[in-house]
Amino acid sequence: MRAACTNLPVVLRPYEGELLYSWHARITALYRIPPGELFKFSASLWDLCVAPSTTVLPLLAEMTRLSSDAVQQLTISASGIAQAWWNIRQLTPDPLSPNMEYSYQPAVKFCRICLWHDSVSQGTEFLRTEWMLCVPTLCPIHAVPMEDHCELCGSFHFPTFVKTSRGFRLICADCSRPLAAPGFPCMSSVAPELRILQAFELALSRALNQRWSFQFPGAAAGPQFFLRTVEDLLWLLLIQPGEHFEYLFVHWLNRTLIPMPYRLYRYPRARPWLGDFSIKIRRGLVAHLAALVGGTTVRQQLSPHFLNRYSLGQALTALRPADAKEFRRRLASWPQMLKTLVFEPQSTH
Numbered sequence: 376m377r378a379a380c381t382n383l384p385v386v387l388r389p390y391e392g393e394l395l396y397s398w399h400a401r402i403t404a405l406y407r408i409p410p411g412e413l414f415k416f417s418a419s420l421w422d423l424c425v426a427p428s429t430t431v432l433p434l435l436a437e438m439t440r441l442s443s444d445a446v447q448q449l450t451i452s453a454s455g456i457a458q459a460w461w462n463i464r465q466l467t468p469d470p471l472s473p474n475m476e477y478s479y480q481p482a483v484k485f486c487r488i489c490l491w492h493d494s495v496s497q498g499t500e501f502l503r504t505e506w507m508l509c510v511p512t513l514c515p516i517h518a519v520p521m522e523d524h525c526e527l528c529g530s531f532h533f534p535t536f537v538k539t540s541r542g543f544r545l546i547c548a549d550c551s552r553p554l555a556a557p558g559f560p561c562m563s564s565v566a567p568e569l570r571i572l573q574a575f576e577l578a579l580s581r582a583l584n585q586r587w588s589f590q591f592p593g594a595a596a597g598p599q600f601f602l603r604t605v606e607d608l609l610w611l612l613l614i615q616p617g618e619h620f621e622y623l624f625v626h627w628l629n630r631t632l633i634p635m636p637y638r639l640y641r642y643p644r645a646r647p648w649l650g651d652f653s654i655k656i657r658r659g660l661v662a663h664l665a666a667l668v669g670g671t672t673v674r675q676q677l678s679p680h681f682l683n684r685y686s687l688g689q690a691l692t693a694l695r696p697a698d699a700k701e702f703r704r705r706l707a708s709w710p711q712m713l714k715t716l717v718f719e720p721q722s723t724h
């Protein structure tokens with residue numbers, strides 16, 4: 376029989392926007408005993424980042440004296456945003472059990488300056504629930520690249536907390552390096568291509584939350600159309616043109632100023648989504664999406680050295696007939712404004 380749950384003597388309140396994992400890990404750090412002993416049940420990363428299971432949810436609510444609803448709100452599934460935009464990776468099934476289904480693993484994402492500001496302003500750092508989306512790849516506040524692993528030891532594991540005299544610090548689970556770091560970039564010193572990417576990611580984040588945006592070309596078509604077009608273009612970028620072809624459609628397009636490696640390593644063999652890629656690769660892919668959907672002006676800023684060779688129409692001829700047909704089918708439902716932006720001829724001077 377399962378041991379009866381008892382309430383914890385002291386319960387920290389979650390911060391506004393804090394991820395359930397972060398809050399759970401802070402409570403664990405406070406009591407300094409393993410989570411299994413503290414909570415009398417074990418919660419997976421999936422429970423704590425994506426959606427708590429029906430078994431874990433009431434137990435967490437009981438022990439922390441929050442309603443089940445309030446606990447669920449601390450995970451990304453509560454946002455109502457489609458799974459393809461979550462910061463999770465598909466894991467390749469075991470080759471020895473071919474019938475095994477793909478499983479999914481949450482991945483971490485953070486901005487070191489946001490954490491530093493937490494630490495300075497309130498003494499406690501925390502992970503945000505909104506960081507469980509695979510975009511943005513640049514911090515919307517600081518415009519610095521967001522990170523998905525420890526810079527020192529390369530660990531991709533979720534970080535843990537240590538209790539300090541003022542609150543809690545996030546440290547690498549493997550080498551204990553603190554993740555927060557100071558940095559006070561002023562917006563005027565941010566490279567223009569990063570500013571464009573930031574504007575695109577902001578428009579995309581707003582569209583994911585069904586909000587309108589007028590700050591980026593194409594986004595004014597409305598959240599539904601803008602998102603649909605971006606999703607179709609992402610589908611296009613990740614097409615593998617031939618059985619044994621190592622590269623993807625994105626490699627037919629001119630490079631942008633945001634570096635992206637030629638080999639896009641990923642774990643699964645299934646069609647990838649953004650969350651499958653490391654954040655660096657993801658940033659490169661998102662820059663391509665911005666260059667495509669943003670029209671000539673944005674392309675001039677993101678791919679200035681290659682402008683004269685940027686031709687989506689030409690690249691499309693490399694598709695396999697079935698994929699070309701599917702792309703045309705998707706294209707048919709785009710509003711004219713977005714079609715024009717994506718295909719508009721570049722300026723010749």
Ligand SMILES: [Zn+2]
Pocket residue numbers: 486487488489490514515516517518
């Ligand atoms: Zn930040």
Ligand SMILES: [Zn+2]
Pocket residue numbers: 525526527528529530547548549550551552
């Ligand atoms: Zn480390």
